[in-house]
Amino acid sequence: QSVLTQPPSVSAAPGQRVSIFCSGSASNIGRKYVSWYQQVRGTAPKLLIHDDYKRPSGIPDRFSGSKSGTSATLGITGLQTGDEADYYCAAWDDSLSGVVFGGGTKLNVL
Amino acid sequence: QVQLQQSGPGLVTPSQTLSLTCAISGDSVSGDSAAWAWIRQSPSRGLEWLGRTYFRSQWYNEYAGSLRSRMTINPDTSKNQFSLHLNSVTPEDSAVYYCARWVHEKGFLDVWGKGTTVTVSS
Numbered sequence: 001q002s003v004l005t006q007p008p009s010v011s012a013a014p015g016q017r018v019s020i021f022c023s024g025s026a027s028n029i030g031r032k033y034v035s036w037y038q039q040v041r042g043t044a045p046k047l048l049i050h051d052d053y054k055r056p057s058g059i060p061d062r063f064s065g066s067k068s069g070t071s072a073t074l075g076i077t078g079l080q081t082g083d084e085a086d087y088y089c090a091a092w093d094d095s096l097s098g099v100v101f102g103g104g105t106k107l108n109v110l
Numbered sequence: 111q112v113q114l115q116q117s118g119p120g121l122v123t124p125s126q127t128l129s130l131t132c133a134i135s136g137d138s139v140s141g142d143s144a145a146w147a148w149i150r151q152s153p154s155r156g157l158e159w160l161g162r163t164y165f166r167s168q169w170y171n172e173y174a175g176s177l178r179s180r181m182t183i184n185p186d187t188s189k190n191q192f193s194l195h196l197n198s199v200t201p202e203d204s205a206v207y208y209c210a211r212w213v214h215e216k217g218f219l220d221v222w223g224k225g226t227t228v229t230v231s232s
Contacts, residue, residue: 047219050216088156
């Protein structure tokens with residue numbers, strides 16, 4: 001059971017927009033930055049969003065992040081078949097003194 | 111461009127020690143803006159933070175609570191790398207193990223190794 005809660009899967013058609021939610025608590029998302037990672041099957045996770053909403057160089061602006069209270073959201077617009085992957089949220093947890101991850105959300109682009 | 115190169119065995123015998131190394135290029139293991147972390151991933155536990163090492167006037171090594179008694183993360187400044195040692199392994203320690211760079215002040219993992227699949231089996 002992951003500390004951060006994500007839906008197991010989301011689906012949308014190419015060109016559409018999807019939101020992936022991540023729920024935490026006061027000891028993690030409530031007081032620490034959230035980051036998001038994309039993992040294509042068989043590869044290492046890749047940083048998509050950090051500091052709640054910032055994109056690293058090279059990440060297209062189709063990807064966005066936001067946070068409110070103890071929840072965070074990853075938004076993806078203009079869906080492409082290449083976006084099919086697992087997406088994970090993460091944050092430092094002050095109570096556990098370590099990074100906590102969501103269980104991952106599988107994005108299906110139908 | 112920072113890169114992390116992992117090495118180590120893919121098969122470990124139960125009760126023995128799992129040892130992996132992560133060689134750093136493009137940054138320093140003793141740099142003052144990052145920490146060097148180990149994460150593992152398995153179908154049953156998902157992504158799991160194991161711990162990190164970093165230098166801030168002295169070395170700090172921090173471990174996940176559940177594994178603290180069995181785990182050591184060691185920096186090696188002479189080779190610019192860091193290692194993971196997990197002793198008394200069981201099949202439940204089978205997972206893909208990743209090393210990664212933790213950007214300290216902001217809190218995110220910006221560079222990852224490719225991962226090492228470790229199976230604990232006799």
